[in-house]
Amino acid sequence: MVSPSDCVIRRTGAAVGAGARRPSYPHPTGSRSAYSARVRRFPVIVGxxxxxxxxxxLDLAARFGNAEIVSADSMQVFRRMDIGTAKPTPEERVAVPHHLIDIVEPSEPFSVDDWLGRAERVIADVRARGALPIVVGGTLLYAKALLEGLFEGPEPDAALRDALAAMDPHERRAELERVDPAAAARIHFNDVRRTVRAIEVHRLTGTPISALQREWESGRTRPDALLVGLDWPTEAINRRINARVREMVGRGLVAEVRALWEHGVLGAQAREALGYKQLVGAFERGGSEEAIADAVERIKVETRRFAKNQRTWLRRLRTTPGSLWIDAASDPAETWGQRALEALEP
Structure with a gap:
């Protein structure tokens, strides 16, 4: 459930899960002829x-009239991981072409480099056909890489990574706090992958990863893209997260994860996805009703924590020149697409 596609807000403010029918909007009269000739940028939607x-x-695609959606979600790339990653419904994928969904097996690794290369090719192809690519997703590293390029750190050192991963967790944490206090302040104690990478970068370069990332963040944003961000207050987004987890469980999330686990197809990366990780842990402990219920509660907690980490990324992205930010809690959802469409014009 990492970085999934999102719920819809009805006018009452209630969250509707990814499996529910999203509202459809008629194409504004003459939308394609009125806008396509004038729009020179493509939107990158984050939140x-x-x-x-x-x-x-989906609303923006309907309003524009000739658009295709490019997923920027690190878990929607995996086949058969459908409910927990909140993939668009088959009906939505027929109504609007979607790209970079279901492109690799859950046993395979998939990196930001893999996504960026594919995304650039898809965007170029969509634009060559005269359509509007709409990039959308919650994997904010993907969005930042598309807008500003990739952070060029040292090449991974497998032996060093293995040694760091085998360290006592408290000793590993102490080293991170000593060599890069700024990174330690934003990396959770239990986040072994990011902790190992931060220490690895320092050992290989002698420079804290936080300092290298600050240099990366000072780069310019590509001129052919418009960043569109959705702002939510913490309490409101937490309520929506809890509601969506309940909805996913109701749609069969437990059965979906169990089938993937029993067939042994979840690789090291895919099984870390929110929702999948917690339920796999429950199955490995016997899969009792109590263990599954506890896992569902953990999904809610960990997803809210993930949203907190996203807010840090969103604060950085907010400085992007010329970006559009929508107060999602106050502005009616049915107005968002029109605002984005108008912002795309020169």
Whole structure:
């Protein structure tokens, strides 16, 4: 459930899960001829998980009239991981072409480099056909890489990574706090992958990863893209997260994860996805009703924590020149697409 497509807000403010029918909007009269000749940029839609990004993308596609959606979600790339990653419904994928969904097996690794290369090719192809690519997703590293390029750190050192991963967790944490206090302040104690990478970068370069990332963040944003962000207050997004987890469980999330686990197809990366990780842990402990119920509660907690981390990324992205930010809690959801469409014009 990492970085999934998002819920829709009805006018009452209630969250509707990814499996529910999203509202459809008629194409504004003459929308294609009125806008396509004038629009020179493509939108990159970001926001917290469960915040309505996918609904906005679908609405914008309908209003523009000739658009295709490009997923920027690190877990929607995996086949058969459908409910927990909140993939668009088959009906939505027929109504609007979607790209970079279901492109690799859950046993395979998939990196930001893999996504960026594919995304650039898809965007170029869509634009060559005269359509509007709409990039949308909650994997904010993907969005930042598309807008500003990739952070060029040292090549991974497998032996060093293995040694760091085998360290006592408290000793590993102490080293991170000593060599890079700024990174330690934003990396959770239990986040082994990011902790190992931060220490690895320092050992290989002698420079804290936080300092290298600050240099990366000072780069310019590509001129042919418009960043569109959805702002949500913490309490509101937490309620939406809880509602969506309940909805996913009701749609069969437990059965979906169990089938993938029993067939042994979840690789190291895919099984870390929110929702999948917690339920796999429950199955490995016997899969009792109590263990599964506890896992569902953990999904809610960990997804809310993930949303908190997203807010840090979103604060950085907010400085992007010329970006559009929508107060999602106050502005009616049915107005978001029109605002984005108008902002795309020169």
């Amino acid at each position: 917290p998980t469960a915040g309505g990004k996918s609904a906005l993308a």
